[in-house]
Amino acid sequence: MIEIADLSQVSRATLYNHYRDKEAVLYALVASEVVRVFENSTGTPADILEFLSIQISQDRALAAMRQHDGALLVSLTQRTSDRIWSAIDSFLLTTMNNQTGADLALVWLMGQFLHPLSAKDSREQAAFLVERTLF
Known part of the structure; x- marks a missing residue:
């Protein structure tokens, strides 16, 4: 999560407020990509x-x-x-x-x-x- 926060240029606290763990971040990313691909x-x-x-x-x-x-x-x-x-x-x-x-x-x-x-x-x-x- 530290690496994700650093690469995303957000604080760790902000990241943890929205996602409980790395898998939750990945799930949100996948969901977003699925919607984007379907729409196109x-x-x-x-x-x-x-x-x-x-x-x-x-x-x-x-x-x-x-x-x-x-x-x-x-x-x-x-x-x-x-x-x-x-x-x-x-x-x-x-x-x-x-x-x-x-x-x-x-x-x-x-x-x-x-x-x-x-x-x-x-x-x-x-x-x-x-x-x-x-x-």
């Missing part, structure tokens, strides 16, 4: 999956976590029954228009937390996933 996702289902894939694969914070804190990154991919996962499930169900497609898309995207794709692979795989689950 437009187009066809393939376009949306491609965008989500690129956002995950090119995210600098996730890249740093892959190198320095793999265990924490793995814990982010553990499904729970909280608000973030509910929002992700709803968004993907709306995007894919069927539960099987949404489930496959989620697993595909979660894999990119640990193994990012190139933009070209994101585009090709998103199109393939949509073609195989929607039609």
Whole structure:
């Protein structure tokens, strides 16, 4: 928490007034990123999956976590029954228009937390996933 406060240029007291621990800070960051990405996702289902894939694969914070804190990154991919996962499930169900497609898309995207794709692979795989689950 000390490092987070220093890097954020806020006092430790301020940080502790808002967040109880490092995990709470991370949770708030993830929630904020999920909202940002959803708000910027437009187009066809393939376009949306491609965008989500690129956002995950090119995210600098996730890249740093892959190198320095793999265990924490793995814990982010553990499904729970909280608000973030509910929002992700709803968004993907709306995007894919069927539960099987949404489930496959989620697993595909979660894999990119640990193994990012190139933009070209994101585009090709998103199109393939949509073609195989929607039609």
